[in-house]
Amino acid sequence: MDVLAVLNLGDLAQAFSKMGMFPVFDVAYYIVSILYLKYEPGSVEVSRKSPVASWLCAMLYCFGSYILADIMLGGSPVDYFQHNSHILLASAIWYLIFYCPLNLFYKCVAFLPVKLVLVALKEVVRTRKIAAGVHHAHHAYHHGYFIMVIVGYVKGSGVALISNFEQLLRGVWRPETNEILNMSFPTKASLYGAILFTMQEAHWLPVSRSMLIIVFTLFMATSKVWMTARHSHSSPFALIESWICH
Amino acid sequence: MDVLAVLNLGDLAQAFSKMGMFPVFDVAYYIVSILYLKYEPGSVEVSRKSPVASWLCAMLYCFGSYILADIMLGGSPVDYFQHNSHILLASAIWYLIFYCPLNLFYKCVAFLPVKLVLVALKEVVRTRKIAAGVHHAHHAYHHGYFIMVIVGYVKGSGVALISNFEQLLRGVWRPETNEILNMSFPTKASLYGAILFTMQEAHWLPVSRSMLIIVFTLFMATSKVWMTARHSHSSPFALIESWICH
Amino acid sequence: MDVLAVLNLGDLAQAFSKMGMFPVFDVAYYIVSILYLKYEPGSVEVSRKSPVASWLCAMLYCFGSYILADIMLGGSPVDYFQHNSHILLASAIWYLIFYCPLNLFYKCVAFLPVKLVLVALKEVVRTRKIAAGVHHAHHAYHHGYFIMVIVGYVKGSGVALISNFEQLLRGVWRPETNEILNMSFPTKASLYGAILFTMQEAHWLPVSRSMLIIVFTLFMATSKVWMTARHSHSSPFALIESWICH
Numbered sequence: 001m002d003v004l005a006v007l008n009l010g011d012l013a014q015a016f017s018k019m020g021m022f023p024v025f026d027v028a029y030y031i032v033s034i035l036y037l038k039y040e041p042g043s044v045e046v047s048r049k050s051p052v053a054s055w056l057c058a059m060l061y062c063f064g065s066y067i068l069a070d071i072m073l074g075g076s077p078v079d080y081f082q083h084n085s086h087i088l089l090a091s092a093i094w095y096l097i098f099y100c101p102l103n104l105f106y107k108c109v110a111f112l113p114v115k116l117v118l119v120a121l122k123e124v125v126r127t128r129k130i131a132a133g134v135h136h137a138h139h140a141y142h143h144g145y146f147i148m149v150i151v152g153y154v155k156g157s158g159v160a161l162i163s164n165f166e167q168l169l170r171g172v173w174r175p176e177t178n179e180i181l182n183m184s185f186p187t188k189a190s191l192y193g194a195i196l197f198t199m200q201e202a203h204w205l206p207v208s209r210s211m212l213i214i215v216f217t218l219f220m221a222t223s224k225v226w227m228t229a230r231h232s233h234s235s236p237f238a239l240i241e242s243w244i245c246h
Numbered sequence: 247m248d249v250l251a252v253l254n255l256g257d258l259a260q261a262f263s264k265m266g267m268f269p270v271f272d273v274a275y276y277i278v279s280i281l282y283l284k285y286e287p288g289s290v291e292v293s294r295k296s297p298v299a300s301w302l303c304a305m306l307y308c309f310g311s312y313i314l315a316d317i318m319l320g321g322s323p324v325d326y327f328q329h330n331s332h333i334l335l336a337s338a339i340w341y342l343i344f345y346c347p348l349n350l351f352y353k354c355v356a357f358l359p360v361k362l363v364l365v366a367l368k369e370v371v372r373t374r375k376i377a378a379g380v381h382h383a384h385h386a387y388h389h390g391y392f393i394m395v396i397v398g399y400v401k402g403s404g405v406a407l408i409s410n411f412e413q414l415l416r417g418v419w420r421p422e423t424n425e426i427l428n429m430s431f432p433t434k435a436s437l438y439g440a441i442l443f444t445m446q447e448a449h450w451l452p453v454s455r456s457m458l459i460i461v462f463t464l465f466m467a468t469s470k471v472w473m474t475a476r477h478s479h480s481s482p483f484a485l486i487e488s489w490i491c492h
Numbered sequence: 493m494d495v496l497a498v499l500n501l502g503d504l505a506q507a508f509s510k511m512g513m514f515p516v517f518d519v520a521y522y523i524v525s526i527l528y529l530k531y532e533p534g535s536v537e538v539s540r541k542s543p544v545a546s547w548l549c550a551m552l553y554c555f556g557s558y559i560l561a562d563i564m565l566g567g568s569p570v571d572y573f574q575h576n577s578h579i580l581l582a583s584a585i586w587y588l589i590f591y592c593p594l595n596l597f598y599k600c601v602a603f604l605p606v607k608l609v610l611v612a613l614k615e616v617v618r619t620r621k622i623a624a625g626v627h628h629a630h631h632a633y634h635h636g637y638f639i640m641v642i643v644g645y646v647k648g649s650g651v652a653l654i655s656n657f658e659q660l661l662r663g664v665w666r667p668e669t670n671e672i673l674n675m676s677f678p679t680k681a682s683l684y685g686a687i688l689f690t691m692q693e694a695h696w697l698p699v700s701r702s703m704l705i706i707v708f709t710l711f712m713a714t715s716k717v718w719m720t721a722r723h724s725h726s727s728p729f730a731l732i733e734s735w736i737c738h
Contacts, residue, residue, distance in 0.1 A: 046427070052437070053426045074568030076320030078397075082390035144574035151570075164660065168410065173421030175665030178546045181538070191544070291674070298683070299672045322566030324643075328636035414656065419667030 010211070017210035021125055023089065028121030031109050033061040034097045038106065046170045047098040053169055057093035059087070060166050064159030069133050072151050073140055084196045112229070119228050123220035130156040130190060131213055134197040135207075148198040149191075156190025184204075185227065185235040189220060250456050256457070269335060272365030276336045277355050279307040279405075280343045283441040284352065292416045293344040299415055300489035304340035305333070306412050310405030315379050319386055358475070365474050369466035376436060377459055380443040393451055394444040395437075402436025431473065431481040435466060437482075502703070509702035513617055517582060519717040520613030522582045525553040526589045538662045539590040545661055549631050551579070551588035552658050554643060556651030562626050564643050565632055588671075593703065597619075604721070613719050615712035621684060622648040623705055626689040640690040641683075648682025677719065 010042040037043055037057055047054035058069070066080035079089055096105040104231050108114060133155030137148040146182055165175060179187050193216055199205045223236050234242075283289055285305055293300035305327075306313070312326035326331055342351040354360060379401030383394040403411055406425040413420060425433050439462055445451045446458050469482050481487075529535055529549055539546035551561070558572035573579055588597040600606060625647030629640040651658055652671040659666060671679050685708055691697045692704050715728050727733075 027438065033389070050427045050429070052429070053424075056426060057699050070320075072568060072570050074320065074562070074566065076318060077391075078318050078393050081392040081396065083392060087392050106253075139692055140568075141574045143576065144561070145576060146573040147568075147570050150573065166423055169424065169426060171424065171427050173420050176663050178545075178661065178663065180548060180661060181542045181663050183542070183544070196347045298672045298675070299670075302672060316566070320632060322564060322632075322639075324564050324639050325566070327638040330635065330637060333638050379635070380660065414667055415670065417670065417673050437503045452567050464657065 003015065010208070013208070013214040016217075017093055017128075017131075017213045021128060024029040025121050025125050026086065027089065028094045028118040028240070029125040030062050031097070032115070032118050032122040034058050034090075034094050035106075035109060035115070037061045038097055040167075040170070042172060043203055044169060054098060055091065055094060057166055057169055060159045060162070060169075062090040064162060064166075065133075065155045065157070068138070068154040068158065068161060072147075072154055073137065074167075116225050116228060119224050123224050124188070124217050126156055126190070127213055127217040127220055128191065130193045130216075131197050131209065134194060138198075138201045140170050144228065145198055148201060149194045152194030152197055153191050156193055157187045160187050161186065165171040185223065185233075185237070186193060186220075188235065188237060189223070191218075201226070253284040256454070259454070259460040262372075262463075263377075267374060268332070270335070271367050272332065273335065273339065274364040275371040276308050276339045277370045278341070278364050280336075280340050281306050281361075281431050282350075283307045283354060286413075286416070288416060288418060290344070301337065301340060303412055303415055305336065306405045306408070306415075307335040309333075309433055310408060310412075311375055311379075311401045311403070312386075314400040314407060315382070315397050318393075318400055321381065337395075346371045362471050362474060363387055365371055365470050366467040368380065369470050370463050372402055372432070372436070373439065373463040373466055376439045376462075377455065379446055380440060384447045387402050391444055391448060394447060395440045398440030398443055399437050403433045406430065406433050431469065431479075431483070432466075432479065433462060434483060435469070505700070505706040507700040508709075509620075509623075509705045513620060514578070515519060516619050517613050518578065519581065519585065520610045521556050522585045523589070524607075524614040526550050526582075526586050527598075527601060528591055529553045532659075532662070532664060536590070546590060547583065549658055552651045552654070552661075553678040554582040555579075556647055556654060556658075557621055557625075557647045557649070559645050560629070560646040560650065560653060564589065564639075564646055567627065574616070585726055608717050608720060612713040615716050616709050618648055618678070618682070619685065619705055619709040619712055622685045622708075623689050623701065626686060626693055630693045632692075635653060637694060640693060641686045644686030644689055645683050648685055649679045652676065652679050657714050675724075677715065677729070678712075678726065680712070680729060681715070685712075687691050 006011075043054070043057070046057070050234075063080050067077045070079045071077050097109070099108065109118060131153045134148045134152035137151035138145065141147045154161060157179065164178050166174065183191075194217065195204065196212060197209075200207060200209055205212070227233070289303070292303070295474065309332075310325050313323045316325045319324050343355070346352065355364060376398045380394045380398035383390065383397035387393045391419070400407060403425065410419075410421065410424050429437075442451065442458060442462065443455075444457055452488060473479070530595070537644075555572050558568045562571045563569050589601070592598065601610060622644045626640045627642035629636065631645035633639045636720070646653060648702070649671065656665075656667065656670050675683075686707065688697065688704060689701075692699060692701055697704070717727070
């Protein structure tokens with residue numbers, strides 16, 4: 001009976017880790033990402049003044065992780081832009097969020113219960129991206145553990161890591177801070193996630209990849225939903241960190 | 247008789263689109279580009295203080311489009327620097343424009359009638375670069391329409407797109423603006439040109455590539471000569487844009 | 493007798509140019525590089541506030557030359573990070589220099605006699621990097637003399653060329669200057685060295701590669717040791733430059 005439960009959990013994890021992300025999860029990812037872009041001060045003015053700059057920023061928010069990972073592995077930074085359907089989908093969402101009459105679409109997706117669901121779905125995509133990034137880097141560099149962590153990290157953090165340059169595109173320059181100097185929760189969690197997935201890929205963790213994906217997804221989704229619901233910026237890591245650093 | 251005229255026009259376009267750019271057109275391109283660099287405030291002081299920085303900026307002005315396109319397609323950013331004769335030619339022109347005794351060379355090429363001819367020749371090169379960029383991207387990504395537009399765009403705009411970083415090389419930093427936020431006429435025209443050439447490459451335009459090259463060249467050369475002669479910055483697109491945006 | 497001396501010198505140069513750099517010379521390189529990072533104002537605060545940012549800066553100081561050369565030749569910027577032992581060694585030295593109790597390690601290696609030895613060893617590595625960079629570029633572009641100079645130059649200068657962005661990582665932004673605009677002695681010497689090694693590779697210099705390596709190493713080590721011992725920033729080139737520019 002017990003063995004069966006374990007098997008079933010393994011099967012569930014397996015199925016979950018193989019589930020397609022396109023289009024439902026990807027749409028949630030694009031919506032939440034572009035929502036965060038709209039929260040940035042001045043981004044609405046930019047969308048009126050220069051739609052091209054606004055569109056480019058939206059694309060960086062949606063596909064920054066692919067761009068960075070492709071750069072890290074020496075590929076073309078616009079490689080992902082060959083997937084026309086993804087780009088068109090993200091562009092449509094950018095258009096709806098910034099230019100929809102009466103701001104209707106924005107109001108719908110920014111409505112808290114809807115947003116919480118979307119945020120949870122976004123974290124599913126983030127975890128998958130980290131796992132895929134580590135796996136991809138492992139394929140290119142079999143023993144390049146640092147490279148695996150770096151690629152998984154940029155796949156999870158995406159645009160946050162280049163926020164200084166994304167802001168520059170909108171005419172904003174804040175050199176005194178950056179995402180490495182002051183890590184937000186998702187960036188820090190991506191780093192830890194990348195380390196975990198690298199350890200799994202190197203067979204240093206006695207756990208299957210699909211199991212790690214489901215556990216990490218649950219942790220990320222719960223944390224982010226909790227933080228979003230509470231409008232909180234305090235990280236779940238704060239307790240551990242204050243304990244280590246004192 | 248009429249058919250013959252059309253045939254001849256087709257032949258002319260064909261011949262024009264196959265005409266070699268080196269060295270006459272390329273020289274015009276280098277002269278006008280480095281002329282614009284000399285117009286930049288502070289660039290003469292930089293050429294006295296650090297010839298290496300000045301030379302690098304001149305190279306970015308002349309070959310920025312190749313550097314950006316190579317980066318976009320995942321190649322070596324200095325790939326074009328293997329063409330020693332092009333680099334030497336551009337370096338000679340940089341030397342003449344910045345260091346010629348009595349500023350003689352500069353005075354000759356900045357003399358308006360001469361400059362108008364050079365500006366027209368430069369636009370011939372720009373159009374060819376856009377077409378080549380789109381074609382090159384099409385070769386790498388058969389259905390990557392966004393990539394074709396991006397590569398054609400950076401091939402046409404060149405250094406303008408990285409002007410913030412080119413200025414940084416000269417110790418100037420103006421984060422409040424950039425070429426995407428405030429597009430100048432050549433950048434905007436390059437974007438439209440890249441879209442047109444991509445549509446042609448995808449067979450969505452009922453026109454041959456060589457015909458599009460000759461028409462777009464005529465439009466660009468006329469516009470730029472007109473704007474240069476009138477010292478005007480108002481774009482030929484302004485009328486259409488004000489009509490759309492109101 | 494005389495011939496024998498020449499032969500022996502040739503053999504010595506040959507042996508010297510084949511000598512392995514790992515781990516003694518590399519350790520010296522890492523120590524001196526991270527020492528310079530610690531000299532930067534604010535870098536100790538960064539190491540307390542964000543160890544990840546501090547570690548990244550240390551890696552840029554140690555491996556910036558590999559990162560830049562890989563970018564220049566179109567490869568993966570993190571390619572060198574596959575050498576786990578080098579990264580671990582550099583990380584250990586970063587840890588000792590920034591976090592060692594009582595600042596003991598720092599005090600040892602910053603003690604002038606020790607530092608002078610380390611500085612000399614570092615210049616051995618720098619010269620080898622320039623030669624290897626030019627050779628590598630020659631392999632990729634047989635007649636790309638400009639590319640050889642560029643790759644040799646970035647291999648010799650390393651992080652100095654991207655110091656603006658390295659500072660940005662630490663929250664510091666000084667756009668009014670950069671290493672190209674105000675070249676320090678090592679950057680300038682790397683440029684001259686890259687030109688010499690390129691001329692050697694193109695068979696324009698009647699001297700063997702190993703001989704050039706030993707002569708250039710001696711020049712660099714002597715100059716840097718002299719400058720470090722005298723706390724001087726005046727370049728050995730200053731005399732020649734003031735003579736040319738007047």
